[in-house]
Amino acid sequence: MLVELLLFAVLVFLLWKTFRKPPGLPPGKWGLPLVGYIPWTSKSFEEQVMDLHEQYGDIFLWRMGTQLMVFIKDYKLMKEAFSRSEFTHRPNWEVLKFIEEVPHGIVSSSGIIWHNNRRFTLRQLRDLGMGKSSLVGAVQDQGLKLRETLAERAGTPGMIPHQLHLSLINVIWHMVASRQFDAEDERLHEFVKLLSEFVLLSNRLAIKDFMPWMQNVMPDFLFKRLIKYHELIDLKEKFMRYFKDETEKHKATLDPDNPRDLIDNYLLEMEAKKDDPETTCSEEDLLFIMFELFSAGSETSAYTFMWLCCYLAAHPEVQHKLHAEVDEVLPNGALPTLAEKPRMPYTEAVINEAMRACALVNFGVQHMAASDTQLGGYTIPKGAVVSSTVTSMHYDSLYWDRPKEFRPERWLDENGKFFMAKEGFLPFGVGKRVCVGESLARMELFIFTTMVFQSFSIAPAPGKSVNLTPDLRGFFFRKPVPNEFVFTVRKQ
Ligand code: HEM
Numbered sequence: 001m002l003v004e005l006l007l008f009a010v011l012v013f014l015l016w017k018t019f020r021k022p023p024g025l026p027p028g029k030w031g032l033p034l035v036g037y038i039p040w041t042s043k044s045f046e047e048q049v050m051d052l053h054e055q056y057g058d059i060f061l062w063r064m065g066t067q068l069m070v071f072i073k074d075y076k077l078m079k080e081a082f083s084r085s086e087f088t089h090r091p092n093w094e095v096l097k098f099i100e101e102v103p104h105g106i107v108s109s110s111g112i113i114w115h116n117n118r119r120f121t122l123r124q125l126r127d128l129g130m131g132k133s134s135l136v137g138a139v140q141d142q143g144l145k146l147r148e149t150l151a152e153r154a155g156t157p158g159m160i161p162h163q164l165h166l167s168l169i170n171v172i173w174h175m176v177a178s179r180q181f182d183a184e185d186e187r188l189h190e191f192v193k194l195l196s197e198f199v200l201l202s203n204r205l206a207i208k209d210f211m212p213w214m215q216n217v218m219p220d221f222l223f224k225r226l227i228k229y230h231e232l233i234d235l236k237e238k239f240m241r242y243f244k245d246e247t248e249k250h251k252a253t254l255d256p257d258n259p260r261d262l263i264d265n266y267l268l269e270m271e272a273k274k275d276d277p278e279t280t281c282s283e284e285d286l287l288f289i290m291f292e293l294f295s296a297g298s299e300t301s302a303y304t305f306m307w308l309c310c311y312l313a314a315h316p317e318v319q320h321k322l323h324a325e326v327d328e329v330l331p332n333g334a335l336p337t338l339a340e341k342p343r344m345p346y347t348e349a350v351i352n353e354a355m356r357a358c359a360l361v362n363f364g365v366q367h368m369a370a371s372d373t374q375l376g377g378y379t380i381p382k383g384a385v386v387s388s389t390v391t392s393m394h395y396d397s398l399y400w401d402r403p404k405e406f407r408p409e410r411w412l413d414e415n416g417k418f419f420m421a422k423e424g425f426l427p428f429g430v431g432k433r434v435c436v437g438e439s440l441a442r443m444e445l446f447i448f449t450t451m452v453f454q455s456f457s458i459a460p461a462p463g464k465s466v467n468l469t470p471d472l473r474g475f476f477f478r479k480p481v482p483n484e485f486v487f488t489v490r491k492q
Pocket residue numbers: 082106107108118172292293294296297298300301304360361364365366427428429430432433434435436437438440441
């Protein structure tokens with residue numbers, strides 16, 4: 001009997017030693033092996049993370065399935081972490097790498113592939129457009145299309161028109177492949193539909209990322225049905241067909257002395273480096289870079305602009321000041337360029353305040369610790385996934401006076417000049433993987449805001465108020481809920 005008791009005690013001790021939370025890790029929820037900590041609550045994921053910050057402070061961990069997640073809401077700590085090379089890796093998640101063995105492109109890759117693709121893309125974005133007149137012209141063209149659509153339904157209640165998405169996607173097509181689709185083109189509509197299906201379907205892949213063992217305990221066909229594997233493969237093939245077709249057309253018409261766009265430049269770089277053993281250039285990578293520019297660069301700008309419309313409709317006094325500035329700087333329907341930006345501090349302040357208040361990418365994009373390391377006095381083990389709690393930062397009274405109020409004035413100094421108060425502001429991330437499209441997104445938002453509100457005022461549909469509660473169902477975005485607005489034509 002004594003021997004059995006002793007063996008039992010040893011077994012309990014060994015189990016405790018194996019499954020306990022190792023010392024030195026940040027405080028938080030450890031939970032059970034394989035499943036981690038499963039909360040029993042009807043609160044949204046975002047609310048739960050905010051509650052856990054209340055309980056544990058600026059940094060805490062939450063074991064979700066087999067993934068060790070670390071959440072940070074302290075701006076300085078976040079900046080320190082994401083500026084260090086140990087944290088430049090992405091988790092090897094299917095939801096990011098879109099069911100590829102090796103992650104390609106920029107958003108999902110790590111190491112040398114990421115480094116090379118990021119450098120190439122940043123150079124392209126700079127050379128092909130950001131601040132250059134050809135891209136400004138393309139954004140203005142798309143702003144005009146959006147204005148035409150709004151004019152057609154002026155005075156009638158409705159949602160923000162779908163043309164907003166079409167316009168933003170066309171800006172990226174212009175940069176990538178020197179083409180723009182007509183709003184009536186079926187292929188453009190199919191492409192936009194694929195993008196939104198991708199966001200919905202890819203969420204399913206999180207099951208594989210957080211509970212990979214399920215694949216071993218379930219029949220293969222059932223697991224694939226659960227994660228909608230076949231639909232995803234189909235979606236991926238349809239997407240890639242667009243990019244392959246465009247690449248083939250570019251190959252056939254390429255003039256090495258006159259590269260037209262990102263595809264031409266990548267093909268030339270691939271040719272120039274074909275004998276370089278260090279090159280990571282491949283046609284597959286090109287396709288993924290294109291795919292990621294669309295997936296990272298269209299819905300983000302579209303939702304931000306939709307939020308901006310919500311805030312302006314909810315705050316007529318802010319809209320009034322915006323109209324006054326637009327009318328003064330851009331009289332008689334003059335089209336905006338980036339040259340007007342310095343003279344439009346209130347417009348800049350409205351855009352920044354909308355980005356702060358909507359905290360669109362509420363947990364940023366996740367980074368992974370490439371080795372055991374220390375952060376904020378805690379051990380962060382290799383493989384831990386680090387997330388910034390952007391909503392907490394954007395609503396923290398440590399950084400913002402009366403954070404719940406929509407107040408563009410917080411971005412203006414005593415002389416009315418716009419200043420970029422960066423502390424606590426993280427819409428585009430921070431550090432080595434900060435968004436490569438920030439300047440493009442800012443350009444789109446500036447031109448669309450000035451063009452739309454030069455011509456229209458916005459108000460909630462009669463008898464309704466603006467619902468500013470975010471739709472928190474997706475993991476990556478705080479989307480605005482559908483609101484009905486009336487756009488009314490203004491006389492300048
Ligand atoms: C308002 C619009 C946008 C927002 C709020 C936004 C936000 C973000 C955030 C939070 C990240 C993650 C940074 C990190 O990993 O720490 C990111 C990365 C990225 N964004 Fe954006 N973005 C926007 C527009 C764009 C546009 C227009 C493009 C390009 C056309 C773009 C391309 C990318 C790419 C390629 C990455 C990955 C960078 C890397 O992993 O090195 N984004 N963005």
